[in-house]
Amino acid sequence: xxxxxxxxxxxxxxxxxxxxxxxxxxxxxxxxxxxxxxxxxxxxxxxxxxxxxxxxxxxxxxxxxxxxxxxxxxxxxxxxxxxxxxxxxxxxxxxxxxxxxxxxxxxxxxxxxxxxxxxxxxxxxxxxxxxxxxxxxxxxxxxxxxxxxxxxxxxxxxxxxxxxxxxxxxxxxxxxxxxxxxxxxxxxxxxxxxxxxxxxxxxxxxxxxxxxxxxxxxxxxxxxxxxxxxxxxxxxxxxxxxxxxxxxxxxxxxxxxxxxxxxxxxxxxxxxxxxxxxxxxxxxxxxxxxxxxxxxxxxxxxxxxxxxxxxxxxxxxxxxxxxxxxxxxxxxxxxxxxxxxxxxxxxxxxxxxxxxxxxxxxxxxxxxxxxxxxxxxxxxxxxxxxxxxxxxxxxxxxxxxxxxxxxxxxxxxxxxxxxxxxxx
Numbered sequence: 357x358x359x360x361x362x363x364x365x366x367x368x369x370x371x372x373x374x375x376x377x378x379x380x381x382x383x384x385x386x387x388x389x390x391x392x393x394x395x396x397x398x399x400x401x402x403x404x405x406x407x408x409x410x411x412x413x414x415x416x417x418x419x420x421x422x423x424x425x426x427x428x429x430x431x432x433x434x435x436x437x438x439x440x441x442x443x444x445x446x447x448x449x450x451x452x453x454x455x456x457x458x459x460x461x462x463x464x465x466x467x468x469x470x471x472x473x474x475x476x477x478x479x480x481x482x483x484x485x486x487x488x489x490x491x492x493x494x495x496x497x498x499x500x501x502x503x504x505x506x507x508x509x510x511x512x513x514x515x516x517x518x519x520x521x522x523x524x525x526x527x528x529x530x531x532x533x534x535x536x537x538x539x540x541x542x543x544x545x546x547x548x549x550x551x552x553x554x555x556x557x558x559x560x561x562x563x564x565x566x567x568x569x570x571x572x573x574x575x576x577x578x579x580x581x582x583x584x585x586x587x588x589x590x591x592x593x594x595x596x597x598x599x600x601x602x603x604x605x606x607x608x609x610x611x612x613x614x615x616x617x618x619x620x621x622x623x624x625x626x627x628x629x630x631x632x633x634x635x636x637x638x639x640x641x642x643x644x645x646x647x648x649x650x651x652x653x654x655x656x657x658x659x660x661x662x663x664x665x666x667x668x669x670x671x672x673x674x675x676x677x678x679x680x681x682x683x684x685x686x687x688x689x690x691x692x693x694x695x696x697x698x699x700x701x702x703x704x705x706x707x708x709x710x711x712x713x714x715x716x717x718x719x720x721x722x723x724x725x726x727x728x729x730x731x732x733x734x735x736x737x738x739x740x741x742x743x744x745x746x747x748x749x750x751x752x753x754x755x756x757x758x759x760x761x762x763x764x765x766x767x768x769x770x771x772x773x774x775x776x777x778x779x780x
Contacts, residue, residue, distance in 0.1 A: 358489050360388065402435060404505060405529060407512055408520075409438040414710075416520055417512025422486075424503040430454050431503050438507065447485035457482060463503065467492045467523055470514050492517050494525045556743075557581040559589045560654050562701075565742035565751065566709070566769035576603025577711050577765035580611045582618060587654040587760025590618060593709040593769055594647045595665065603765075609635075610645050610686070624651060628661050628682070628694050636690040644687040648679075648709060656701045669708040669731060670699050671738065676731050706745070707771040708734055713764035714749065717757040725756050742770040 405421045412418055420438030424431035433451040453460060458477035462569065463469045471478070472490040490512070493505040508517065557564055566579045582590030592614055596606040613634060617627035628649065635645060648668050650660035660668065664685030670677040681697030701707070710730065717725040735754045737745060746768050753766065 378469040391468055396578075401502060401504065401528070404524060405435065405437050408447075408506065409662055412520070413509075416517055417509035418492075418506045418517070419509055420488075420507035420662060422505045424453065424505065426455070426497075426499070426501045426503075427452075429456075431460065431741070447513075447681055451485065451690075460503070463493050463495050468492075468518065468525060470508070470517060470639050470724070491779055492521060492567075494521050496525060496528045524724075552579065553581050557583070557589055559652060559777040560587075560775065561656070562652060563742040563774055564589075564770070565746050566767070567746050568765065569713075569750070570765045570768040571713070576607050577713065577767040578607040578611055579709065579767055579769050582615055584651065585617060589652050590614070590649065591652060591707075591709065591769065591771065592647070592649045593665065593668075593711065593767060594645055595765070595767075596645045596709045606645055609638075610647060614647075614649060623695050624649065624659055624661055625696050628686075628691070630665070632686045632692055632694075633690045635687040644685040645687045648678075648682075650707070652701070652771060654778075656773065656775075658695045658699050658701050658707065660699075664695065666710060666712050666727075667736070668710075669706075669727075670701075671706040671708070671731075672702060674735065676735075701740075701771075701773040703773055703776045704738065705773040706738065708749075708768075709769035709771070710749075711765060711767040713766035716764060716767060717753050717766075719757050720759060725753055742772045745770045745772070 363387055401423050405423055408416065409421045418438070420436070422433055422437075423435040425434050430452040430647060433447065433449055433453075436448065455461075457479065459469070459471065459475070459479070459482075462477060469491075470492045473480075473483075488505075488507050490508040491505055492508055492512060492514075493503055496502050496504065506517075506521075508513055508514075529623075552568065553566065564581070565613050566581075568577050570577065577593075578597050579591075579593045582592065584590055590609065595608045596603040596610070610631070613631045614627060622630065627645065631647075644664075646665035647663040648660065648665040649663075650658055650668070652658050660679055660681070662668070662680055662682030664683070668679045670679055677699065679697055679699065681695045683692050683694040708730070715725055715727050715730055719725075729752070730749065733749055734745065737748050740748065749768050749770075750766070
């Protein structure tokens with residue numbers, strides 16, 4: 357990094373650029389807030405460049421700026437602000453600088469650079485078209501995706517410029533990471549929204565409703581309804597280990613895999629076994645998915661397979677049956693054989709699908725809501741419909757644990773039989 361004293365002849369008025377770091381930081385606060393409020397990468401960088409060039413010319417000696425985007429083997433000029441737009445330069449947007457250029461390599465190593473023509477790495481053939489004598493540059497982005505370069509006045513206080521650019525470079529990198537994460541989350545949220553039912557499914561003889569509340573912006577719980585024929589509806593509830601983005605992606609894969617397997621007319625158990633093998637081959641060893649999948653038939657038959665999930669509850673008259681048949685969670689072992697279970701749904705029977713975020717909600721004494729309380733809530737409200745039952749369960753959990761932060765995603769799906777079975 358080449359540092360020089362201001363050249364002789366610079367007026368004392370111009371020498372007034374002092375190292376007033378506190379005052380400078382206060383001046384930069386508005387720029388930092390604008391960067392933090394931006395939601396697009398290009399916008400964040402443009403705000404930064406325009407603010408420094410237009411607002412801090414006097415205090416920092418910045419006269420112009422350029423934004424370069426990294427491409428394969430070079431950095432391409434995208435945006436120009438300030439003096440570099442006055443027509444004196446031959447270079448404009450689209451101008452390319454090779455990534456192998458020693459000044460670029462120095463910048464990527466140091467992250468921040470101030471230099472001029474006296475630098476032995478300065479190449480007039482590359483720098484000449486930009487008509488810049490003294491400049492500062494920073495590199496930002498997870499993979500050095502962007503370079504922001506500034507034209508400096510001859511009397512610019514380089515120590516102050518270094519401090520300022522170092523401060524805001526950190527803010528930019530943090531915001532770029534946040535923008536990237538939010539874009540990923542937005543994409544997964546869009547994908548997940550397509551997995552959750554957009555409308556209540558219709559199957560003659562049944563009342564059905566479901567709701568899921570994620571712990572984070574996106575979650576690892578998912579439920580889905582898969583129409584198999586006008587007489588049969590597949591009902592899926594899954595819980596991916598962990599929370600947030602990775603869990604949401606894994607939950608998405610469960611629904612996609614089940615839909616594909618059933619579309620190929622695989623039987624219930626065979627579909628689950630195939631999905632288990634796929635997860636074993638593609639998932640991390642520390643990740644797994646629990647799944648409860650069942651098929652409700654119009655005549656009242658309900659076939660199911662429980663792959664390590666909290667058991668669905670079947671309420672008939674005043675008695676609950678816990679539906680456990682199946683096998684372990686998906687992923688750890690590829691050769692597991694799963695079993696199939698069966699119940700007959702009669703008039704006013706309930707099936708209660710849920711995830712452990714419901715039963716493991718804690719009160720102030722760290723006592724869990726538990727399966728027994730869940731069964732009591734359902735039993736006491738068995739005269740209501742499916743939608744109202746879902747809302748009653750969520751309300752009961754929130755009353756039980758009003759001060760408990762959401763530790764896990766919560767999901768409930770209710771299936772109520774409206775008619776007598778037809779087994780003829």
